[in-house]
Amino acid sequence: MTVTSEPVVVTGLGATTPLGGDTATTWQAMLRGESGIRVIEEDWAAELPVRIAGRLRQEPGELLDRVRARRMDRCEQIALIAAREAWADAGRPEVEPERLAVVIGTGTGGVLTLLGQDDVLEASGVRKVSPHTVPMLMANGPAAHVSIELGARGGAHTPVSACASGAEALAMGLDLIRLGRADVVVAGGTEACVHPLPIAGFAQAKAHSTRNDDPAGASRPFDTGRDGLVIGEGAGVVVLERAGFAAARGARPHAVLAGAGVTSDAHHITAAHQDGQVRAMRLALSAAGLAPADIAHVHAHATSTQLGDLVEARSVAGAIGTHPSVTATKSMTGHLFGAAGAVGAIAAVLAVRDGVVPAVRNLVELDPEVGLDVVAGTPRHGRVPAALANAFGFGGHNASLVFTAAG
Numbered sequence: 001m002t003v004t005s006e007p008v009v010v011t012g013l014g015a016t017t018p019l020g021g022d023t024a025t026t027w028q029a030m031l032r033g034e035s036g037i038r039v040i041e042e043d044w045a046a047e048l049p050v051r052i053a054g055r056l057r058q059e060p061g062e063l064l065d066r067v068r069a070r071r072m073d074r075c076e077q078i079a080l081i082a083a084r085e086a087w088a089d090a091g092r093p094e095v096e097p098e099r100l101a102v103v104i105g106t107g108t109g110g111v112l113t114l115l116g117q118d119d120v121l122e123a124s125g126v127r128k129v130s131p132h133t134v135p136m137l138m139a140n141g142p143a144a145h146v147s148i149e150l151g152a153r154g155g156a157h158t159p160v161s162a163c164a165s166g167a168e169a170l171a172m173g174l175d176l177i178r179l180g181r182a183d184v185v186v187a188g189g190t191e192a193c194v195h196p197l198p199i200a201g202f203a204q205a206k207a208h209s210t211r212n213d214d215p216a217g218a219s220r221p222f223d224t225g226r227d228g229l230v231i232g233e234g235a236g237v238v239v240l241e242r243a244g245f246a247a248a249r250g251a252r253p254h255a256v257l258a259g260a261g262v263t264s265d266a267h268h269i270t271a272a273h274q275d276g277q278v279r280a281m282r283l284a285l286s287a288a289g290l291a292p293a294d295i296a297h298v299h300a301h302a303t304s305t306q307l308g309d310l311v312e313a314r315s316v317a318g319a320i321g322t323h324p325s326v327t328a329t330k331s332m333t334g335h336l337f338g339a340a341g342a343v344g345a346i347a348a349v350l351a352v353r354d355g356v357v358p359a360v361r362n363l364v365e366l367d368p369e370v371g372l373d374v375v376a377g378t379p380r381h382g383r384v385p386a387a388l389a390n391a392f393g394f395g396g397h398n399a400s401l402v403f404t405a406a407g
Contacts, residue, residue, distance in 0.1 A: 002180040008173075009246050009253035009406060012090030012239030013346050014082035014188070018232050018333050021058025022085055026343075027350050029332065030358040031379050035216035036333050037230050044196050049203045052215040053194045054232025054334025071132045072145065073110030074192035074233070075338075079142035080149060082235040083186055087150060090239035091251055093184050101154035101182040102147040103172045104237070105165030105189040107338035107393070108198070109139030115195055142190045146237075154182045160338075162393025163301070164262075165189050166236060167341025171260035171399055173240045183245045188237030189342035199231055205270075207305060219335075220362040221302035221328035222309050222370050229303040232334025236342030238349070253406035255349045258386070259288030265396030272308050272392060277315035280398035281388060285319075288402040290386060292320040295402070297357055297387040298372075299348040302328035303335050312390065313370040320388065325380055326372045327351075331361035341391030345401050348389040352403050356381050 015022065018036025019029035029036070036054045045051045060077035061069055069077055083104075087093075093100075113136040120128050135141055140158040147156035155176070159168040166189020173187035202208035209228040211218035220226040240257060261283025265276035285292060298316055302309050316326065329347050330336075336343055351357050356379050363376040386404045 004178055004180055004242060007243040008177050008240050008257045009243050010238050010255045010257055010349055011241050011246050011251045011253050012086035013254060013349065014084065014086030014089065014237040015235065015343055015346055016056060016058060016078050016081050017234035017343060018054035018057055023346060030329055030347060031356065033359055033361050034332060035361060037215040037218055039215055048196060048199055050199050050208045050210060051212045052218055052230060054230060055194060056233055073113040073136040073141060075106055075110055075190045076136065076141045076145050078192060078235040079104050079190035079237065080145050082188060082237040083146040083149065086186065086237040086239050093241065093249060095184045097151050097153040099154055099183040100150065100152040101176050101185045102143050102152045103157040103159065103169040103185060103187040104143040104146055105159040105161065105169040105338050106139055106142060107160065107162050107165050107191055108193045110137035110141055111193045112195055113137040115197060146186060150186060152186065161397040162395055163337050163340050164391045164393035164397035164399040165338040165341065167345060167389065167391035167399035167401055168262055169342065170238065170257065170345055170401055171262050174257050174260050177240060177242050183242050185240045186237060187240055188235065189339040190235035191336050191338040192233040193337065194231055194233050202229065202231065209304065217362050219304045219331045221300065221304045221331050221360055222367055222374050223363050224365045224367050226304045226306060226309065228305055230334040232336045234333060234336040234339045234343060236339050236346050238346065255352045255403045255406050257401065258404045259284045259402040261287065261400045263398045265398065267396050270394050272311040273396060274311055274315045274318065276396060276398045277312060277392060278319040280400040281315065281319035284388060284400040284402045288404065290402060294386050295320050295324050295388050297351050297384045298324045298326045299344045299387065299389040300326050300328045301390040301392045303330055310369055313372050317371060322372055324373065325357050326374045327357050328360050329358060341399060344391060345389045348387040348403050352384045352387050352405055355383050357384065
């Protein structure tokens with residue numbers, strides 16, 4: 001293993017979200033400003049204070065073998081679907097198994113299995129509990145399934161850092177390649193926790209929007225009328241490669257993952273802290289060898305909470321300045337928690353590749369305290385030589401990624 005200074009390129013993209021069952025569909029929906037937030041129709045939601053969520057546009061069962069799908073938690077299913085797309089998009093690289101690694105982050109892992117099988121245990125007893133319960137609920141399950149699918153023997157890792165998990169996965173993938181431990185890394189995040197308990201918990205914490213009568217207008221990052229996040233589900237996965245390895249096989253990169261910064265606040269279990277966010281962005285810039293003025297675009301974490309959006313706005317202004325265009329695609333997908341950082345990274349990659357930034361949906365009146373150049377109304381076209389994507393999580397986890405144009 002030899003430490004390398006070669007660039008690390010993004011050669012594959014995969015996603016399944018409330019906006020679409022693949023990356024292209026999701027991206028086009030973002031550019032159109034669509035919403036994936038809908039009313040929860042199931043009976044279990046009837047008595048909840050919140051009855052809206054970002055549900056997957058395409059059910060994973062439509063794409064997976066039925067027998068295999070029954071032995072996987074929903075978060076595992078969608079991680080595998082996104083990984084398959086990313087792997088195909090990268091051209092299915094021929095790489096030694098020992099030089100291929102997987103890093104798939106998640107915030108809650110197989111929580112639907114955990115809660116569902118607990119209900120089975122209480123209602124029907126031990127004999128009715130599924131023998132597949134443990135591999136379905138374990139947080140490393142998504143990474144394990146992807147590594148088995150691809151034959152990856154260079155390590156299968158699982159960052160569990162709340163809403164920073166997916167971005168931390170990409171940062172870890174970057175490290176694995178630069179440290180000479182892998183030539184190719186499949187990295188991303190997954191989450192599927194639309195369930196009464198998480199929804200009730202966010203509602204009790206006054207962190208979830210209660211716009212039950214206006215699902216599409218509920219997630220409002222940076223808007224004066226924002227009243228909380230909207231829970232969502234989805235997965236985002238990218239293929240990272242050592243630039244020399246990608247070039248040797250004729251791959252065409254979407255972008256370069258130029259740098260990453262990961263910090264912890266050591267401040268509060270839920271409250272965001274400006275210092276940790278600023279340090280993450282500055283570390284990412286330093287690792288990329290860029291100055292703040294080089295960043296043309298920021299994909300904000302921006303969950304649509306009153307305090308969180310303001311803290312991030314101040315952090316961006318402090319670390320980078322007020323010149324970049326800023327977007328927040330959670331206004332369309334909802335908050336995908338462990339997958340949010342990976343899906344946000346994909347949006348940043350596509351902004352760099354295509355030279356267009358999606359507008360923030362539901363931005364009717366920009367909060368005057370935000371003080372950033374937030375894209376509203378229609379997408380903004382123009383060259384994006386470098387973009388930064390943020391992801392911050394409960395527990396004080398901060399991750400920032402810098403992407404630059406390829407070639």
